[in-house]
Amino acid sequence: MDFNDSPTEAAYREKARAWLVEAAAAHRAEHGEPKPNTPEHMAAAKAWQARKAAAGYACITWPAAVGGGGGTPIESVIFGQEEGKAGVAYGYFTIGLGMCVPTVMAFSDTDTKKRFVSPAVKGEEIWCQLFSEPAGGSDVAALRTRAVRDGEDWVINGQKVWTTGAHYSDFGILLTRTDPDVPKHKGLTMFWIDMRDPAVECRPIHQMSGGREFNEVYFSDLRVKDSQRLGEVGQGWQVALVTLMNERLAVGGSAGPNYREVLELARALPGEDGPALSNDAFREKLADWFVASQGLKFTRFRTMTALSRGQTPGPESSIGKIISANQLQDLANTAVEMQGEYGVLTGPEAAAGAAFQQSLMWAPGLRIAGGTDEILKNIIAERVLGLPGDVRVDKDVPFRDMPTGR
Amino acid sequence: MDFNDSPTEAAYREKARAWLVEAAAAHRAEHGEPKPNTPEHMAAAKAWQARKAAAGYACITWPAAVGGGGGTPIESVIFGQEEGKAGVAYGYFTIGLGMCVPTVMAFSDTDTKKRFVSPAVKGEEIWCQLFSEPAGGSDVAALRTRAVRDGEDWVINGQKVWTTGAHYSDFGILLTRTDPDVPKHKGLTMFWIDMRDPAVECRPIHQMSGGREFNEVYFSDLRVKDSQRLGEVGQGWQVALVTLMNERLAVGGSAGPNYREVLELARALPGEDGPALSNDAFREKLADWFVASQGLKFTRFRTMTALSRGQTPGPESSIGKIISANQLQDLANTAVEMQGEYGVLTGPEAAAGAAFQQSLMWAPGLRIAGGTDEILKNIIAERVLGLPGDVRVDKDVPFRDMPTGR
Amino acid sequence: MDFDYSDDQKFLKDEARKFLGGRCPPAVVRGVLDDPAKRYDAPLWAAVAEQGWLGAAIPEKHGGLGLGRVELCAIAEELGRAVAPIPFASTVYILAEAVMAHGTTAQQAAILPRVAAGELIGALAVSEGPGVLTPSALSARVEGGKLSGVKIPVTDGDIAHVAIVLASEGGKPGLFLVDLTGEGVKRETLESLDPTRSVARLTFDGAAAERLGGAGEGFDLVQAILDRAAVLLAFEQLGGADRCLEMAKEYALGRYAFGRVIGGYQAIKHKLADMYVKNEVARSNAYYGAWALNDDASELPTAAAAARIAASEAFWFASKESVQVHGGMGFTWEVDCHLYYRRSRQLSLVAGSPRLWKERLVSELEKKNAA
């Protein structure tokens, strides 16, 4: 029961840290600190990824033969921690390298792998994942994007939604319906596609939080070759499960202000009787948030311990998002309410740079993205506790005949 | 939007109050204040019921011809309020007159009605309701008590559970399974039975709270005549629904200490810094309990208004028990925890006469009796909001073939 | 026992709903939301004035309809349901109610007819910064009838004609009526969580100020004004919460997942049942508040606090969980969920946070129980 690295881990950490210090300095000298969502930022990100790949620090657990580091999961975690401390980290590659490219590696031929894996590892090409649709949110397999065979090609029409990074991605993996006459899970097929094809159109989604980080993606007679198929025709769901299983290992980043920030806010705010921080009701909430945050932090440590011991962590990590997303909403709301009428302000005069107001508007999305509270609780109940799944009325019905209401 | 009686209601209230003052005095002079669960208490209760019946204050909404008061629902509510204030009220008749006898009235022949209704109104005979079984809690219709036809008789074997007042009841209405080869709701039949029959055995249930207020009731070759049948063979579920619909109108009594008692406790208890009542976190809870309690009180007023206007209140009253039972548990626990280590004490030295500790042990039962939180939320969702019922896998399966696990 | 709207009041409420259904559909709310230059919907304001709503509770002699407060509650409930983007609360619940309760005959004669006619928008200027304003921290000052100081934020401060301003005079806190269109007033519109309701920074530099109510009673008067406003705001919150439940229910009945409507899943059903329970608790407490307000009962402080606490909780819960029931769609700008989510925050913040009202409620209960 301690937090120290094993000697091997410590050695790896030391090596990684040394490399990072030098590499980060060189990287900054070359690229500066460009603003997010600019071409310069993307260029810097790609350069950093290439630099890591050259040193064996990109895709650490992948074989060196495909450009990876040939290392262990715990090494990957350690490098991630040190990279965070070094202050250079870009999010553009997470979905591609975490979910899409592993799927390509698992389900394509040698040529395709050769064509795509190494460029992705080096950051030369970015991938996105095209699964969610308006008609199938929690129920991914209810998707309607149709792929119809035409000789050696497939012709694709339909729409995806909530696609992260569609507008800057070069390629995507696309789950389609190829047979609506069989039950829904059996009529799906996966393809990789070129996102630059003119038949692919990205439109940003205007979120309730005001931002536009996600996309709708439309396909109008998009033509792909049968060789772009990943897995067998009708086996798309099995392929998608592999993709989604890899999602679990992607580590969720920090989600906004936590107990520390709200403690600081309350210390400065006048309450009825001394600073707001002296209110016992607020203090109890603060204690609860701290305990939950520590709980999540140490649960991650337990996951790392499992990795360190060579075990595979289970779906237990689902607890993280349920807690953190709900807590963010509660914490942000408490911080805003504590300000009284002033709490409505979101401009330059807002307290704490309007961080709490922004979190308040973002939290509802966080509670939905990557699985609603309800879906995550189902996962815990079914996969961790072994309780039965819901009664499924859609298992044996041809997709075409399923009620949809719209 | 006011709390005053209409002139008619005020006149009725005045008349009732005048009668109650005199009647209660006379009743007390004759019976004193016997301890609950004694023969004297039962005798007093029966005498009070007879006195009310003679004056038209028993079963106020029932026709005078059967011994009732020939009055309106709002008169019944008004009398109940005044009776409460007069400090004489006994619970022995609630289930019989609220649920069982109305069922007898609805489903039996003239002779049976003549035989039973008037004695019940006068408190001469007490009824209980025999529906729940070990195998069918929330799922009442899953019951297994078998009634088998034998000439003009039926022979009944099986077990009921959680039967209130079985040990002091004279008669009961009993829901049985007469045909296990049809789906579960279709094979039920209702009877009235004599609780003094030697083939009926009552055993008190030892509750986790320590008390023994409820019973298990066993039937060993209980023989009843076909004329004791209420409704048609196989129509027992329809009959039971009438019984249960009447349950809704039975007013839930006070359930233990409320915000006022815990406020008083906290005023007297030392906290970290002044009395426990000065703790803001406690004060917020107190405010929440007050608001919820007032919410329930005024929701009852809204129900009374509907009655007063001649409307039928809906299943909205289900919100009452969800709130009050959960609140009782939270309030009791808060009051106990506030005492620190001393809170474990339940003997004569316990704070507030151990009322909070008793409530803490009773509240889990209150959350189950008359419908668990989950069942009540289903009722609200389905009957008030019109959402669909659960997928039912048991609708068309013969009862005999239903999986039960035990 | 008559603890509900009367038939006449129900008729008024139904008519109000129809009226707002036509004049204040979501497109009108979005017109204000999406246009930073638009601080409220002026045509709706004019139409509401024409309906007589602004003067619903103002006596006939001052040009109002002379109805009771319960009628005003019925209107408030419908305005909340429609997320109406107009300064109704500031003008009617606060300015008009305050002047009726605490104004001199002259002040009433000067202000009430203009409110009833839709010529005057009001505002309440108390806050000077984040957190609770205590008497010792109050910095706005009146000297020789001239007000100086900064108030931030002031809801509707940029569009109001008259503000009630809390300021100290001779070391004592008082309330003052200030003509915001006169000299010595600088107004700046500020960005807000709920852009469909306007907020501003008001900077006073020698603005003419006339006292409302007694000298030194400023903080007590603010509380008295907020007690009345709290009941009316509770009805707006209740209307909003009801609409959130309806929207969530409609969506849950139309949206399919795994071959059946999501409204058939217990997790969704129970979430909606929870909303229903909270809304009913809020409704019952609001009705009690309406009675206390209408009868000017001594129970008003307790009733107002309970109404506000229950309604704030119900609207917050319903607005945030309605987003969740709508899933990804609920998080988009196009779907109306966020109009209610934003408004639920605005309404909870505008007259003191639920936490302050809980403290006020318990203080009242302590007093009552001690007696």
Added chain:
Amino acid sequence: MDFDYSDDQKFLKDEARKFLGGRCPPAVVRGVLDDPAKRYDAPLWAAVAEQGWLGAAIPEKHGGLGLGRVELCAIAEELGRAVAPIPFASTVYILAEAVMAHGTTAQQAAILPRVAAGELIGALAVSEGPGVLTPSALSARVEGGKLSGVKIPVTDGDIAHVAIVLASEGGKPGLFLVDLTGEGVKRETLESLDPTRSVARLTFDGAAAERLGGAGEGFDLVQAILDRAAVLLAFEQLGGADRCLEMAKEYALGRYAFGRVIGGYQAIKHKLADMYVKNEVARSNAYYGAWALNDDASELPTAAAAARIAASEAFWFASKESVQVHGGMGFTWEVDCHLYYRRSRQLSLVAGSPRLWKERLVSELEKKNAA
């Protein structure tokens, strides 16, 4: 990174579970519950002593096994899971730990070997009535080495041989070791929410008292003792909470309603998922507490508070909702749910309520963040 039990510790824990499965089935717990004369299960106590658990963390030179605190945590987790009706907490987490941390060499030599051998039961006597005991209210007094006063309640006070008593001496609060079998001690067994754990009123009238730790440090020492005990108690609570979840899950998988197991309904599934989440948060915080305890880290006050808060919340939630999942059966005396419901209350009350620990935690955070 090695943030879990080691293989050896897991082995110890598995063995403990097997041992308690055989020696402490529910029948043994009920033996104490149902017999007012029985204050603990003496055979189990003897067997536990024989296993060496009483001295698990006591140095070998004092007759213990000299293992670490993490091993003791593993044992605590299993004791909590089994609702063991023995004075383990009072004797091991409190008396032995306190004497190791604050006792003189002589006191250690006198007490620790007897604890390890199972010859000595301990108790902590602080409370003098309901609510928080503040220094000014402390009424127990020591004069000339003789203790007088009343302590109520004292967990295990009627069966203990030695108590650590908080009393003032010369106007200063101190801790004192008192032989409860000696002169001037009157003990009365009291009724409790959890009859499987004993409580008593102790009346001292000139009982011999020997100071433990420094003069005037009584309250600080109590807190230091409770910091250590809180971590170990958190593991008992965690073990209990885990067992509640298991019981609820097993019942939900075997009980049918409407033709399918109730464990297939979302309302039950999500309730169990909520339990799981709380238990995992409690486990992670408890592990951190174990580390801080074992390493005598400066983080102990924070870690102990967090462990206790999370574990109290988890056990309360799991024990009360497990009753609900069991439905009517869960409310009967025959089903074991109430053993856990009662113990969850006992464990939350015995070392200070969660509310006090939250206050302590936030005070620590304030200090840390100020620095």
